[in-house]
Amino acid sequence: MKKQKTHWLLQLVFIFFTFLGIAQNPIIRNQYSADPSARVFGDRVYVYPSHDILATEGKGRKDWFCMEDYHVFSSDNLIDWTDHGIIVQQNKVPWVKTDSYSMWAPDCIERNGKYYFYFPSIPKDTIAYGKGFTIGVAVSDKPSGPFIPESNPIKGVKGIDPNVFIDKDGQAYLYWSSRDIFGAKLKKNMLELDSEVKTLGNLPTKGLKEGPYVFERNGIYYMTYPHVENKIERLEYAMSDNPLGPFKVMGTIMDKSPTGCWTNHHSIIEFKNQWYLFYHHNDYSPTFDKARSVRADSLSFNPDGTITKVIPTLRGIGVSSAAKEIQIDRYSKISEKGTTIAFVDALDNFKGWKTVFSKSGAWVQYNTVDFGEKPLKTVVVKALSTSGGTLEIRTKGINGNLIAEVKIPVSTSWQDIKVPVIMFKEGIQNLYVLLKENNKQVEVDWISFK
Incomplete structure (x- = not known):
């Protein structure tokens, strides 16, 4: 009996951990993936993307984004990526409308040994939470999960594309978007807002802005975001001396897709003294840009702190x-x-x-x-x-x-x-x-x- 149990556990581990073993772009090769939030936890890089699937009859909206769960992937060398499996599912989150298929761009952050996974979706109780998207949290003791969703979304937040930044003084901030980009302080429990919601100013006023991602380098706070120009997004950035701005628009991180992929969504990390841009493109689905794939390329800075524009590559990262x-x-x-x-x-x-x-x-x-x-x-x-x-x-x-x-x-x-x-x-x-x-x-x- 003991041998049978051990064999069953080994089989489960084998199924649960899928080794992709590929460093080139796209880095995730066993499924569609998008909106990558890359994080360095310990000596590994963890990537939390959304998971595109193709809508079918009764499952999502035809010819639109369709997402019902999240996976997490990790690597210690940027070459060999491990799929740790599903960490959050639409139909296992108490507040999410189970037929919405709207588990869009997420983020994850660590605080005091706990991992907080932020994700947007459509609530089933529109009286309590209103119509449209709101943002929830799932918590884990490990970056690979399992994550346990909170019973309710974050009060006072309406929108998509959550991003969390913890400053050097320990103050945490939540950012999100809904045409404009918004920000607020988080309480130490990482589950509630601790300030009024602020619309972040001095960003472009024309066109859609979404997908905020904030990081700090050498005392400069970088607000990075996709911005729609001529119906296709390019990645832009602004700089400030305060995590809530005001920001000064500086320029472009990555130009719009040359092949017409409508969206882009990204994150930026430093790992082993090199900076990287994680983003997405529709490599596996060149004729349908709602089925995307995560990519990564190196990123660098000029002496004045401005970002050198990233030219997307197929070669990608890693040795x-x-x-x-x-x-x-x-x-x-x-x-x-x-x-x-x-x-x-x-x-x-x-x-x-x-x-x-x-x-x-x-x-x-x-x-x-x-x-x-x-x-x-x-x-x-x-x-x-x-x-x-x-x-x-x-x-x-x-x-x-x-x-x-x-x-x-x-x-x-x-x-x-x-x-x-x-x-x-x-x-x-x-x-x-x-x-x-x-x-x-x-x-x-x-x-x-x-």
């Missing part, structure tokens, strides 16, 4: 291990001709992407791969080619050190082709993969070294 599957379709750079990126399976986008080489000299560059110190003897390429072809794998540029030459045989299905490494270079290298011949086409899913 990739050469011994793991390297998704070269999440490239750092790509040749202008002869290299394209496509979904591996048009019927299941979550299977990811492939790199298609179709011209002699076509290449991709994938930065920051750790080859370690011990010699790696072979390279494995998962590839498909109906014509056959030869790939070169190099470091130090497309004409640099030749690591391996991989002959891809003719095939109509994916194969793992394994060849010896010609030259091993230890440490962190930028990787280059290119096609040698014309009139050939080779598709690559991933490469790995052993």
Whole structure:
């Protein structure tokens, strides 16, 4: 009986913790995700996103945002992300209207060993709480949950996109949005307002503002927010010497989506002496921007404290291990001709992407791969080619050190082709993969070294 119980617990743990093991963008690859609130708790980064699902008959509003629960993801290296499973569900929150499917952008903060998870939704009791969104709290002893929702939402708060900031003096603040951005002090119990609600001034007056995220650096308080311009949001910021402003608008953190994804929503953290921007895009759903995916890129500051505009990348963050599957379709750079990126399976986008080489000299560059110190003897390429072809794998540029030459045989299905490494270079290298011949086409899913 004891052995059966232990086996059952091990199975539960295995199901509960899903290891994504991917560092490139998007960082969450097992589901749609959006509105990421990233937090550093201890030596790990925890990401609390909303969870987009596709509305169906009787479940959400067709062609609109549809969300019924929250997951949390964590990593200690920004490479290997763990899905800790569902932490809050719509139909298990006492005050939430159970058919609203409106569990929108959340946030989480730690205080005195407790973790407070803030989330917006639509209440079922409109007489008590009014129509539209309000914001509730769930509490846990661990950042990964389980979180226990409070019976009632926070009194005096109407809106979406909660964000919590705790200043150096211990005072906590709650921010939220409803076309404008609002802020108020929180009591030490983190469950009640401790001041009047203030509409934060000196922010743009035209267009929708939402998704506030406040942080402090070198005595400067940064109010960051998505702002609709020409029907698509860009990420902007303002600065102040007070957490409730007034703020001075400074500029743009990230331009609007070049492919037309309507929304963006973000958070900013410092982890191991590097700043990062977490945000979202519709990578897995390019034709429907209500099904989004969380991304992350590095962020930096100018000497005067202003933020350097972030250019979104596919490569993302973290150092990739050469011994793991390297998704070269999440490239750092790509040749202008002869290299394209496509979904591996048009019927299941979550299977990811492939790199298609179709011209002699076509290449991709994938930065920051750790080859370690011990010699790696072979390279494995998962590839498909109906014509056959030869790939070169190099470091130090497309004409640099030749690591391996991989002959891809003719095939109509994916194969793992394994060849010896010609030259091993230890440490962190930028990787280059290119096609040698014309009139050939080779598709690559991933490469790995052993």
